[in-house]
Amino acid sequence: xxxxxxxxxxxxxxxxxxxxxxxxxxxxxxxxxxxxxxxxxxxxxxxxxxxxxxxxxxxxxxxxxxxxxxxxxxxxxxxxxxxxxxxxxxxxxxxxxxxxxxxxxxxxxxxxxxxxxxxxxxxxxxxxxxxxxxxxxxxxxxxxxxxxxxxxxxxxxxxxxxxxxxxxxxxxxxxxxxxxxxxxxxxxxxxxxxxxxxxxxxxxxxxxxxxxxxxxxxxxxxxxxxxxxxxxxx
Amino acid sequence: xxxxxxxxxxxxxxxxxxxxxxxxxxxxxxxxxxxxxxxxxxxxxxxxxxxxxxxxxxxxxxxxxxxxxxxxxxxxxxxxxxxxxxxxxxxxxxxxxxxxxxxxxxxxxxxxxxxxxxxxxxxxxxxxxxxxxxxxxxxxxxxxxxxxxxxxxxxxxxxxxxxxxxxxxxxxxxxxxxxxxxxxxxxxxxxxxxxxxxxxxxxxxxxxxxxxxxxxxxxxxxxxxxxxxxxxxx
Numbered sequence: 332x333x334x335x336x337x338x339x340x341x342x343x344x345x346x347x348x349x350x351x352x353x354x355x356x357x358x359x360x361x362x363x364x365x366x367x368x369x370x371x372x373x374x375x376x377x378x379x380x381x382x383x384x385x386x387x388x389x390x391x392x393x394x395x396x397x398x399x400x401x402x403x404x405x406x407x408x409x410x411x412x413x414x415x416x417x418x419x420x421x422x423x424x425x426x427x428x429x430x431x432x433x434x435x436x437x438x439x440x441x442x443x444x445x446x447x448x449x450x451x452x453x454x455x456x457x458x459x460x461x462x463x464x465x466x467x468x469x470x471x472x473x474x475x476x477x478x479x480x481x482x483x484x485x486x487x488x489x490x491x492x493x494x495x496x497x498x499x500x501x502x503x504x505x506x507x508x509x510x511x512x513x514x515x516x517x518x519x520x521x522x523x524x525x526x527x528x529x530x531x532x533x534x535x536x537x538x539x540x541x542x543x544x545x546x547x548x549x550x551x552x553x554x555x556x557x558x559x560x561x562x563x564x565x
Numbered sequence: 566x567x568x569x570x571x572x573x574x575x576x577x578x579x580x581x582x583x584x585x586x587x588x589x590x591x592x593x594x595x596x597x598x599x600x601x602x603x604x605x606x607x608x609x610x611x612x613x614x615x616x617x618x619x620x621x622x623x624x625x626x627x628x629x630x631x632x633x634x635x636x637x638x639x640x641x642x643x644x645x646x647x648x649x650x651x652x653x654x655x656x657x658x659x660x661x662x663x664x665x666x667x668x669x670x671x672x673x674x675x676x677x678x679x680x681x682x683x684x685x686x687x688x689x690x691x692x693x694x695x696x697x698x699x700x701x702x703x704x705x706x707x708x709x710x711x712x713x714x715x716x717x718x719x720x721x722x723x724x725x726x727x728x729x730x731x732x733x734x735x736x737x738x739x740x741x742x743x744x745x746x747x748x749x750x751x752x753x754x755x756x757x758x759x760x761x762x763x764x765x766x767x768x769x770x771x772x773x774x775x776x777x778x779x780x781x782x783x784x785x786x787x788x789x790x791x792x793x794x795x796x797x798x799x
Contacts (some may be wrong), residue, residue, distance in 0.1 A: 342598065345598065345604075346590045346591065350583075352579070353584060355579075361733065363614075364731050365613075367578070367610035369576065369608065369611060370608045371635070372586065372605065374586065374603065374605065376598040376600070376602070377599050377603060379599075380597075380598070401639055406635075498596045499595065
């Protein structure tokens with residue numbers, strides 16, 4: 332494969348990375364199979380839970396690095412990781428490979444610029460993603476004021492919804508996710524980032540067009556960044 | 566990775582293999598990420614068109630073998646290929662690897678047994694799949710009477726619909742596919758096999774519950790066979 336083959340470090344969760352592959356395909360301008368982007372998806376759902384690792388659970392880094400090495404050995408030219416929380420180990424992964432790793436927060440900032448170029452934005456995500464300040468710091472440096480649900484709201488609404496998606500129970504994850512988005516909007520968010528790749532899957536399982544604030548899908552944002560990398564002329 | 570890691574030789578087309586990964590996930594009994602099936606998807610949409618190869622086009626075998634070797638090197642324990650026509654090169658691929666390759670027609674026969682255990686069944690597919698008699702011979706040996714659209718019907722209805730899916734134009738592929746299924750039913754088919762992995766995607770883009778004959782989705786059939794391999798106890 333040429334160096335325009337995309338490596339996808341996935342399985343976190345597996346439905347999110349499968350959905351990423353679909354969105355990568357559907358968002359690519361192509362008229363035949365041969366015009367689509369070659370890719371290798373390394374879907375290892377056994378990577379220890381990224382949020383639990385923050386509170387003393389097993390370290391996900393060894394399996395993350397095994398995936399990075401596997402994608403490099405397969406001949407990939409760049410890596411995309413459709414899991415927000417895994418970006419807490421971005422530096423260690425980037426140090427272990429010469430391949431560029433597309434950062435999901437940068438991809439999201441690119442999407443956010445079109446919808447809410449400045450001001451207050453909301454971010455929902457796993458407890459791990461919020462505690463590591465993946466979005467708060469990076470979007471803050473770029474000029475946005477970032478608000479998030481508080482710890483109790485994340486624990487009551489967002490974390491159980493993410494767990495439902497990972498257990499293939501998509502429908503029941505919608506209501507708490509929609510409630511969280513509306514909550515952030517009521518506190519001034521001009522847009523809400525779905526900062527965990529399970530969240531767009533849960534949101535799409537319900538009447539999300541009713542939610543009265545623009546939502547930024549981090550799966551689509553990362554897929555678009557990957558297409559810009561693979562097809563710079565497109 | 567252990568030898569229960571599934572290798573998926575995909576990209577033929579890329580949307581079908583992404584959808585296969587979603588269905589593999591959704592059909593797996595799992596309550597957390599870690600209970601899902603580890604998999605590597607080798608999605609190389611550059612594999613030359615399998616049907617065109619039958620009439621003098623470039624040979625897909627070298628890139629098929631490269632994918633098989635890549636999945637073997639990644640540590641996979643078996644291979645699934647969510648492309649029916651590629652099974653025309655099954656023997657050559659199986660000879661090139663010690664890994665078992667799950668055959669999509671066997672997986673489909675397993676699904677068919679539950680819906681139409683004997684009698685006449687219809688099969689729609691690419692011109693290549695039908696000309697190579699992938700379904701007619703194998704299902705015939707198992708006791709079914711297999712009928713297919715004739716060459717003119719495949720050229721007028723099925724082939725353009727498959728091309729539409731590969732070009733991300735799913736909605737317009739529905740009507741000709743539904744017409745073909747009804748045609749086969751009117752000729753006595755008790756069930757119709759969607760014997761090209763693009764066809765279920767096109768069928769699902771329209772009101773397929775209106776079609777008055779059971780449809781066998783070869784993506785789901787192959788995903789279920791893969792789950793039986795990965796989780797024999799489940």
